[in-house]
Amino acid sequence: MTTKTFIEKEDVVVKFVGDSGDGMQLTGTLFSDTSALDGNDIATFPDYPAEIRAPHNTVAGVSGFQVHIGKRIYSSGDKCDVLVAMNPASLFSNLKWLKKGGMIIVDADTFTEDAFGKCGYKTDPLNDDSLSSYNVIKAPMTTMTAEAVKDIFTDKKSAERSRNMFALGMMFFLFDKQFDHTDTYLEKKFKKNPDIINANKAVVRAGYNFCENTDVFPYQQVQVKQAVMQKGVYRNITGNIATAWGLLAAAEKANLPLFLGSYPITPATEILIELTKHKSLGARVFQAEDEIAGICSAIGASFAGAMACTTTSGPGLSLKAEAIGLAVMTELPLVIVNVQRGGPSTGLPTKTEQSDLYQALFGRNGEAPCIVVAGSTPSNCFYWAFEASRLALEHMTPTILLTDGYLGNGSQLFHIPKMADLPTINPPLATPNDTTYAPYKRDPETLVRQWAIPGMEGLRHRIGGLEKCDGKGNVSQDPANHELMSKYRNEKVQRVANNIPEQVVYGDQDADLLVVGWGGTEGNLKLAVEEMREEGKKIAITHFNYIMPLPKNTGDIMRKYKKIVVCELNMGQFVNYLRMNFQTIAFQQYNKIQGLPFEVTELKEKFNQILGE
């Protein structure tokens, strides 16, 4: 027995790919959770096909799960260091995501003539020289799995179901991880079926032992550096779950019942699913007959005194547009969560994009300003859902929270807060029997009206989508009143800037280039800037979460830098919004519209090019 020697690494990206039914999501999750428990920082991203169960062994049916572990993790990573491919189709479709010289681990048993035909290989890639620039590990996973469980399952189908655990065992060996977490998970998940527990445990160990016994990774075992993390309690969380929890937290803090009216839509459905679970926290969730009923029920609930929200994705936001206008007119608190996806129309339902910014800012009839904020990492979606709720409630204004498919499905470590440490939320509730109450009487400072809730004595009133007269709120067609009320609604949103912190810049005050981003691109932009700073470049970044209104110091920041590049996953919606607001400042832009996140390498290349000009 030789003593183990390890290569130490700052971070690694592993991508598990296989057929839809191969259990890649579970394998990836177990690997990332195990790494997190082992002290690594983590970020993950699933890559589902749009089809639920596409034909077996075809490219359309490939499902993936990327895991980024290491010391300092901002995103799920660009290209992977290790690609674990459970069949030829998944290798065929994912090879482009593997770094040159990276490691490929395949289930060699699946590389049959029949399988090549289904995915586009003319010859066996394991036996021609097409993979010569990679380090290919051919593991007979199917055979070895069957062997490992032969005392438990005799039929081929049951035996093969645990193949993913063999791959997981191999990764545990390669990255020196323990089995404990996986064992606990299996014991809990399959409580009623000890055969499945035993089979899976045996296969994970078989995968591990296979590496040890056959020495497939000579001098390649890796120890990934542990993260330096703040003290506290952590968990892994996806952006969608974090969003759901942020809404719940806000309702608890505001001491109001949470109401969600929503209709299932990819990739936002997870928020609806999550909130339906929490009746014990008072979450009143209504699955509506359509997107319009989703938001209209939320508006009704808001009128009736709930902290109301609706969740959707791009096409759903289009359907809700008229009703958002109603919430603007009735000046009721409402949170609209839009988990953006590739558009227009049905577009790329399972892919990410930031192309609904214009829709959020401007997509309504009439002068209809809303507050717009954006989450920027999976875990901070918790805080941005909370903040969107706080602003909606305190400013009696519909607030749109933009996240995206990349944030919603991606996961990250979440430093669990204590509820007592979160800010208070103080909605402007009217006082029963207040004889001076008028539905549209405004706070002179914030221009916010009071919220009188049906059931409150002495405050009966009628509101609706027709223009209101200032103060009393009766229907009014008066021209001057309409102009006044339009200005009030706009100014009320602008004054939200007094209730939010200033924008912050990271990096050199005298940088040669300021990188500007917003929403879900934060991780990759920040990493690109940090790496360039470590390489000695003078570069800074400011990343926006408050979009409407912008933080008050936005213009001051922009005026300090000679070169500014605004990076976003659309054709330039935020940059044009900045140009509209700051007409004397020159903004460059960098855009990508491929349904994919930015890669750090492409960002650095672009920034270096601008610096060189």
Add this chain to the structure above:
Amino acid sequence: MSIEHSPIKLTKADFASDQMVKWCPGCGDHAILASVLGIFPEIGYKKENFCMVSGIGCSSRFPYYVNTYGFHGIHGRAAAIATGVKIANPHLSVWINSGDGDATAIGGNHFIHVIRRNMDVNYILFNNRIYGLTKGQYSPTTKQGQVTKTSPYGVIDYPFNPGELVIGARGTFFARAIDNSPKTLGEVCRAMAAHDGAAIVEVLQNCVIFNDKTHREVTEREFREERQLWLEQDKPMIFGKAKDKGIILKGNNLEVVEIGKNGITEKDLLVHDATVENSGIHMMLAQMAPPEFPMAFGVIRAVSKPTYNQLFEQQMLEVKASSKIQCMDDLLNSGETWEIK
């Protein structure tokens, strides 16, 4: 779900708003408003516990004229808005005012779903068979062949019968009334208020400007007695000036008979039972129309079934009682967590 009652006896005046009623003189909506204002004090809830919700159209101005909490929504969405009001605050008595265009065209989807769910709301459907506020285009209930602004050569659409929609959507309550018959209108509204679940009342309402006398073949004095069958629970279905006509079930169909002719006696007539779950007879009653049949009025169907809101509250209580998660701190720290020391 109990709704708090008023400690003092209220009157019609308590519910009248200070807003000028702007419907056209002679519009059927005035009579419907008077009936509603008349029965609200009787229902006995506190003024603050009524919530009127409407969509868009002439009838959707209704909430402005009732001094309770009220919400004037957007076109077609009254049922969806009211659903949110009732789920968020089940201690409110929620009333929907909607026209035939609002309820059965642009809001058709919400209409059938609020019924299917048996949401505990009172829904007054003002059916004047025309778009009034937009000045006279045909609606989904306009008769085939009628000339309107958008059907200069006659409507070719087949119309909806709202009663069929309600019963087809598995509704628990459907009643029909006429705007110019305040006594019977009051009676069906009372029955609607007493019903737990989605209660829909179709009011045949006259639009004097754009569709005058659209319901004349049943509502005009000359036709009234011969063409209106007022249903009463457990009573035989009798109509006619001389109370000499009735409805029998012959084979699978309803038939009009004359009492005393061909050996027919009152005992042969169908006896009305709005409470029976099987909707077969209710559907046939809702479909009856002149000239072959009288039109059925009163409570056609009133079936007892748990409401969405009762089931909702019950589930909330059960989950709350059995869940380990009682506050956000519990949730945040549930499942797989670990501590960095």
